[in-house]
Amino acid sequence: MENKFSISDLASEFQVTTRTIRFYEEKGLLTPVRRGSVRLYGPRERVKLKLILRGRRLGFSLDESRDIIEMYDPESENVKQLQSLLEKIHEKQGQLEAQKKEVNSMLKDLKIAEKNCLDAISHPG
Amino acid sequence: MENKFSISDLASEFQVTTRTIRFYEEKGLLTPVRRGSVRLYGPRERVKLKLILRGRRLGFSLDESRDIIEMYDPESENVKQLQSLLEKIHEKQGQLEAQKKEVNSMLKDLKIAEKNCLDAISHPG
DNA sequence: ATTGACGTTGACGTTAACGTAAAGCAAGCG
DNA sequence: CGCTTGCTTTACGTTAACGTCAACGTCAAT
Secondary structure: OOHHHEEHHHHHHHHHOOHHHHHHHHOOOOOOEEOOOOOEEEHHHHHHHHHHHHHOOOOOHHHHHHHHHHHHHOOOOOOHHHHHHHHHHHHHHHHHHHHHHHHHHHHHHHHHHHHHHHHHOOOOO | OOOEEHHHHHHHHHOOOHHHHHHHHOOOOOOOOEEEEEEEEEEEHHHHHHHHHHHOOOOOHHHHHHHHHHOOOOOOOHHHHHHHHHHHHHHHHHHHHHHHHHHHHHHHHHHHHHHHHHHHHHOOO
16 A cells, blocks of 8 residues: 555654544544545645644644645635635745744844853853 | 833733733743832843743743743853753754744745645636 | 722633543454 | 454543633822
């Protein structure tokens, strides 16, 4: 069975528990296929999980990750919907640019802290 | 009273509730001075709050923000401690660089999503 | 002197994002 | 055949980060 993953395949690949993956399904973020009662994950679901976890590392809520997934994988072909989706995309892009700036600010501040620390070590008293 | 802020000064400046600020104090992240029973915040405490909130926007936990504050505002002059602090600083710098990369990845993906969206709008069917 | 804005300390409530434990099915292996 | 391993559902528990009262003090202004 190429191309299909079990729940524990994904769990060990991404270092999360199976509980977490099922939880994301409960919340409607993942929709694996079933063979009997057993979940099977295709590449599409794998990508979704990847997106959720990347979002998690960036401090996103599951609802935000849900939005991100929708941007990747639009449910509608309706032009109206696609345009509002486009707006959401632009908004998210703005947020991410802002986040980058905050990361950079913190990096700057850490450089200062590093310098202060080095000074205090080499130049005690 | 230049240089000193009330709790609601800070609350309105940073758009958080006073409850939030007191909560950070409960957790040991802020240590305002008291005039009687009333809290007074100097510039140092103001900076700490700023750091906490920036951390929050980046998805940091309060414990992580506590670390960040410690990096800015070391409690010890002990060289041993300063060196371990320095290691923490470097570790955090690494994490932030990683986070920047993730933000960039997501921005790239959003560009693709944007393009797909635009194509689907202008070029329907 | 009372009102109203602002402050205080508890104490309990809430939400998100899972963890954990119970109980059971299904397949493969010795 | 029984055992182990991996999967399932159901359900209750947990933690962080606050929100939301309640009950009270205090100071300036009307």
